[in-house]
Amino acid sequence: MIFFLDTADLAQIEEVKRLGLLDGVTTNPTHVAKTGATPRELYPEICRVVDGPVSLEAVGLEADAIVEEGRQLASIADNVVVKVPVIKEGLIAVNRLAAEGIRTNVTTTFSASQALLAAKVGATYISPFVGRLDTISHDGTEVARQIRRIYDNYGFETKLLVAAVRHPMHVLDAALMGADVCTMAYDVMLQLYEHPLTDAVIEQFLKDWERVPR
Numbered sequence: 574m575i576f577f578l579d580t581a582d583l584a585q586i587e588e589v590k591r592l593g594l595l596d597g598v599t600t601n602p603t604h605v606a607k608t609g610a611t612p613r614e615l616y617p618e619i620c621r622v623v624d625g626p627v628s629l630e631a632v633g634l635e636a637d638a639i640v641e642e643g644r645q646l647a648s649i650a651d652n653v654v655v656k657v658p659v660i661k662e663g664l665i666a667v668n669r670l671a672a673e674g675i676r677t678n679v680t681t682t683f684s685a686s687q688a689l690l691a692a693k694v695g696a697t698y699i700s701p702f703v704g705r706l707d708t709i710s711h712d713g714t715e716v717a718r719q720i721r722r723i724y725d726n727y728g729f730e731t732k733l734l735v736a737a738v739r740h741p742m743h744v745l746d747a748a749l750m751g752a753d754v755c756t757m758a759y760d761v762m763l764q765l766y767e768h769p770l771t772d773a774v775i776e777q778f779l780k781d782w783e784r785v786p787r
Contacts, residue, residue, distance in 0.1 A: 574747065574748045574752060574754065575597065575625075575754040576754075576755060576757070576762065577596060577597040577626075577628075577734070577757075578595060578597075578599075578759060578762065579598075579736070580600070580759055581601075581610075582608060582759070583608075583622065585759040586619065586622055589759065589762060595623065595624075595625070596625045596754075597625035597626040597627065597652075597754070597756075598623050598627045598628070599627075599656070599734075600619070600627070600628060600630065600656075601630050601656070602630060602632065612629075616629055616646075616649050616650075616653075620649055620650035620652055621650070623652065624652070627653055628653075629649070629653055629654070629655065629656060630655075630656040630680070631643050631656060631657055634658075634663075639663060639666035639670075643670045643675055644670075644675065647676075653676075654676045654677065654697060654698065655675060655677050656677070656678045656679075656680050657670075657679055657680065657696075658680055659680065659681055659682050659687045659690070663679070664690055664694050665694075667691065667695060667696050671695030676698075677696050678696070678697065678698040678699075678700055678734065679691040679698065680736070682700055682701045682702060683701065683702060683706055683716070684716060685716055685723055688720040688723065688724075691731060692723075692727075692729035692730075693729075696731045697731065697732065698731065698732045698733075699720060699731050699732070699734060700736040700737075701713065701717045701720060701735060702736050702737035703716065703735055703736070703737055703743055703746075704737040705737045707739065717733065717735050717746075717750060717752060718750045720733055721733055721751055732753035734756060735747035735752045735754070735755045736755075738755060738756070738757045740761060741761065741765050741767075743757075743761075744757060
């Protein structure tokens with residue numbers, strides 16, 4: 574499974590790249606606002622650091638505006654993927670962008686039927702927000718499983734990108750269902766390393782090593 578880091582923080586991106594775990598990056602307006610940098614400054618630098626896809630968000634709500642913004646974003650670097658909301662105008666824009674060879678990531682996805690439409694209009698990625706569904710007592714992981722099943726049934730090329738993950742179990746569930754990609758925050762990615770038994774065994778080994786004659 575491919576790992577994307579969900580951030581606009583260059584320090585986090587550099588660190589995950591150093592760990593060898595960085596396959597790509599997803600950003601959104603909230604992440605960008607936290608950096609204090611302008612998109613004009615930030616986006617080219619992220620695209621330079623990241624070898625894989627970088628999802629940058631279009632904020633327009635009408636098809637013409639989304640397409641024009643998508644073209645501008647795609648011109649920043651070859652690895653840009655344009656994030657588009659799964660609304661009617663967004664789907665129209667995705668279809669037009671796909672015809673121009675511009676990759677898209679359809680976001681704010683909360684149902685398998687939305688994902689079906691996105692695949693039919695040529696989305697490169699679909700991003701079900703599993704954690705946000707969980708917070709309103711819906712099973713976000715089950716929605717992602719439904720999407721996986723539909724895409725497999727019909728051979729859609731759109732990649733399943735599990736998003737808005739809140740903890741390592743979401744990542745594990747994504748891997749078990751066969752998601753193509755999981756995007757996660759920096760702290761969630763680091764939590765994948767953590768297990769209390771690992772810490773306990775290392776501590777015991779080190780104590781025992783101190784008793785070994787030198």
